[in-house]
Amino acid sequence: MLMSKEVIVTEPHKFEVREVPRPEAAGDYDVLVKMKACGVCGSDVHNYLGENPCASYPRIPGHENAGVVEAVGSKVTRVKQGDHVVLDLVVACGECYQCKIGRYNVCEHVRARGSSIDGGWREYFVVPENQCYVISPEIPWKDAALVEPFAIGGHCTGRGRVVPEDTVLILGAGTIGAIILQTCKAKGVKTVICCDINDSSLERAKTYGADYVINTKNEDLALRVQDITGGHGVTCAFDSACFPGSLTSLFAPGIMANAGRVVSLGFCTAPEQISSAMLDQRELDLIGSRMSAYQFEPTIERFEQHAFNLEGIATHFIPFSRIGEVFDKIEHPDPSVKKMVILFDEEDM
Template sequence: MKDTMKEVVVVEPHKVEVREVEIPELANEDEVLIQMKSAGVCGSDHHIYHGLNPCSTYPRIPGHENAGIVKKIGKNVTNVKVGDHVIVDLISTCGECYQCKIGRKNVCEHVKVRGSGADGGWREYFTAPANEVYKINESVKWEDAALVEPYAIGAHSTTRGRVVPEDVVFILGTGTIGSIILQTCKAKGCKTVICCDIDDSSLERAKGYGADYVINSKTEDIVARVQEITNNKGVTIAFDSACFPGSLTMCMQPGIICNAGRMVPLGFCTAPEQITQAMINQREIDIIGTRMSAFQFEPTIKRMENHEFQTEGIATTFIKFSEIEKVFDLMDHPDPSAKKMVIMFD
């Protein structure tokens, strides 16, 4: 194995450096060294590059959707061995705070998130504690392995939202996460899922993933269409995976969510919204926060191994790590056809 590697560092918003550094050594006998093979590019990576992620600090190596091969293990490691294909969790937690003890480790008081508050996987090698590394079968392509983390978000957000087969679902935004939430809701037996977007190609893709109805909010009245589809009752649960200033207010307007319904926002937009107490309490709506995932990696990996997901078309653009500048060029000059990028390591 060579002695040095390349890493990608966002030094400050809109300033990126590719550095040649030494391959890290294990810090202790509970760690593993991972050679990266694929890494997803998430919306939060875009926000880090553009200086819009309130959870990030600089300088920072992005990347929290990480898949690779174990190259070295500490003496205490028993869950993986050298040569195993693995997925790396994006969070490190304390295990001692109130949140960790009630099963909410994703919002641990001291949580560190790879690629945001701690360095991530946009580098050829990195180390991680073995208890944050999960084995995945070699039959899963690296292109799909990089999607485990976003599919875990789909599992977590729908679990937080208490989705059941009887739900009538509204999803605002049919990008990567919206499409995955759609697939997850259909897998949970939901017979009516309504997807809303401004892009016809995204809505057409959503139909292929099982959407029962689609609404283009540029050309259609969302409330009127939801009322028509639901016989004037509204949906029982809405997911905001568009996450733009005002998107939460859009979902919360009367006529979309029914009385006793649930609202699940997924973003970190810091712009104030025009939500009133009456919008919540007149219908007694539950607003349910969701962040990343907790205890969803292993079941999601199992489903990925069993080919239970429609991964075709979720990632649209594959870029070699040696051509990483193309990732940032697409961040600066968005291409509607590049709905999700995955970095493939040489």
């Protein structure tokens, strides 16, 4: 019997590496994927630490999945053996109101890989063909694993109705913040402001096209925004920092322009201090954004066109054979670790 390895978070702060029988593409529409790369998302970190309200245990983490098709079911037409693919993380019913209006990412019965169902931190796994998207073999595996987070950038900027005339503020210049920045620039936005408390993240944001950076540890955000915008405020803001109070902070006087949009991306469970007056006096839109819908294909197209600067988005590449290093870096955070990617073949390092 052929065997394969998988990583399971059994409960917060505990994981195991298990050897199990290799799965097969037994169903008509099954696709067996040999994993090649998987990004480590902030949600994987929170799952391991017991901080994600959507997580359940035991669970195989990982939703930023890329691999090669090993075998397919008898009725699969979307992909074939040998194709390079990236995998959608959303499992949706296709029948509910949300699915029927194109919002399958918040399906009434939605399940997300790596949190409510098992993800890709394993050598082989089976997915339905409708979750597979072919990507050019010219894209290195370490980059293919970044398609999913860039799909989030496409989705949340769509939710925020971003247009070139906007002045955008991004709170939090980590991985997702850097991706939102690049997505805004790809959509033609002329002014993007990034703020963070980490100077290295802000310096990186400059290389990705940030027009202004603000270290909120040293500078007053509202005063700087007023200065940059000539007193008008920003028209669209993204909370990709997602700490207690971060969302409320964007409603401080001087930051948002009247009729502006605030997009929230986090699962922080701490109550915020937002009043109806803070929304209604300026007629602001507060918009939730979760994962992505219908963004894999356009994101892959942009990857194949080299539309994004992927250098430095992931900073640490760790072989699957040394998976313990991933959990060690989660337990002992290092500001230099912006994002990790797990590579299943050491020749891809």
